[in-house]
Amino acid sequence: MTESTAAERVFKCSNCNGPLNYTPESIVCVCEYCGTVNWFSTGRFDIFIIPTRTRDEVVKAFWNRMRNDPDMSRVYGDIEIVEAQGSYVPILLGDVSVKGGWVGFRRETEYRGKRAVTKTVVERGSFNTSLRLAVEARREASEYGLQELISQVKTVTAHPIESVDWKKIGLQVLNAEISPEEAIDELKDMAEDQMRESIRSSKRLDGFYYYSCESQVDSFWVVLAPLWSIVYKYRGGMYRASISGYNLQFLRVSEPVFLGQRVLYMIGAFLAILAGTLILPLTLFSGGDAPSLGFFIFILSCIAGLFLTRKSISDVREEKWK
């Protein structure tokens, strides 16, 4: 007996019998045609949706931005949209209670005359709070603008998927591929790391002697958020923009680098060379605690110059939503 190969298996929607976009990883498939939720696992979670605006509105928002952008408006007529595609991306949201304590240290340098003295300052504290975390519920990290969308989604109101009119807001839905058990581990790992980093940066610590964080996932759910991706062409080169479907905000956009910008970057690089050349010799022989400062500025201007030179021969400029 030969068993049927996996490729022949087709999964159908329980409501409208339409074909589902099922892969072996799928935990749940939302039918593209009618919006019905089809489960493929026993562990379930709540699914909410943030409705998208229409394709026309998204495309219009793209042209508006290009028209109002000081650089892009000059080449407005040479831009051509190659593709505009939207999909609902599953994002896992969770409320995690974190409780713990920490002992950290910070090195501080004091100048006593010509001598620099470094001392270590110890600080300690504790926390007991709740974090709202968001992470993609699938792992194709290549989706352009997704990280920006995830950081927006935490505060947006989402609706139960049954309550929306699917005919109006239907789009391709990417499958959630994270099981409840994985979700809990992932959220705990994230909560630990995020809490530690936020303590480190807010207290300006150089490291920890001790850090403990007991995390408990109170609840988690999946939000389907609309992400639109536009591919456009300018003089044969291909560029991208991603737009969030619910507020038409530009999440990320890549734009060509124009000659004028290249020249500006280049001028900046020349200035950096001048700064680097002048500062080190001038401070090195003026005495006091200036030498280390001079050395520092020298390195900094070299790095800035290097960065500007690379920008002057780079291919795209990336702009991100913050």
Place this chain on the structure above:
Amino acid sequence: MSLRQLTCANCNATITAPQAASIVVCPYCGHTFEASTGKKWEYYMFPAYVDSASAWRKATQFILRRYGVPEDFNAEANLHKAELYNIPYHVFSCKAYSSCSYHGNQANYIEVKNMSILATRTGTWLDGFAETLSFSVRGRSFFNPNQAQKSKFYLPTLDYRQAYNTAYHFIVNQAMSEARKSCSGFKGVDKAEVNYLGLVHYPLWLMEYAYKGKVYRVLIDASGGRVIFVEYPLSTKSRTTMLIAATLMIIIGIVSGLLVSLLSPIGVLSGLLSSVIVSSPLLAKALSLKDRGSEAPTQRRLSSEAWSAVGALTSITGFRLPVLE
């Protein structure tokens, strides 16, 4: 490479596999089994969504937006080789728990990660890229005979147990380094769980094109559509521009250095040093035979390099970054 003939237990087809292949995937029906025991194996493949025409289009569109590409590139570049490679990876889901005690206090940490480990070497130049390729461990799909048969379909020569050990070491190290970041006390990894999720094939387009008698290479992610690597020619005009700019930079560095050297003897040195550093990307690009590019974010790498340079500096001189309050 020595080969051997095997018979597929599912569809009876004859499969030619390398002697070293530990797991064999039948290219006709997808039946996957361990070569030594015949045991059935978990197997998936990443679908090649991108065909050769759109892969080539992506490559040229990517090249055309780069700086210094000759104007006749589109007319003169001729694609003469396009091969789909299906590269095997062992995939794992890993989890490790570490703990640390510090003056009687105990802290516990968790680390989770999905991992893919390259399961064979093709012996071509794409190996280096295949090793560092990052892709979602999820997103795999069922076997597709069409994709398997119309491609270079590689079987794994690295045993999954070896790959398992690598994954195990990796997650343990990762958990230890997390613990090290958090705690200075006595620490260790209490438990590590590594689950073998099976074998996958990931498709890549390996292409070659000629431009004015020279051959250039292209590597495209056939599943995600990313440009992993391209080589392309530079126009004489752009090379000249970059060389002139670099020379000007060095001249300005030396001249301003000479002026300062009236005050301090190291003026010329600092001028030369800063101008050579700043102009180095121009020189490197102008003097290279072929320029290279990739869709991977280079900017982030540059900024992290920059910050590690600053970090190194502060540790040498005991200087703290000035903080704006």
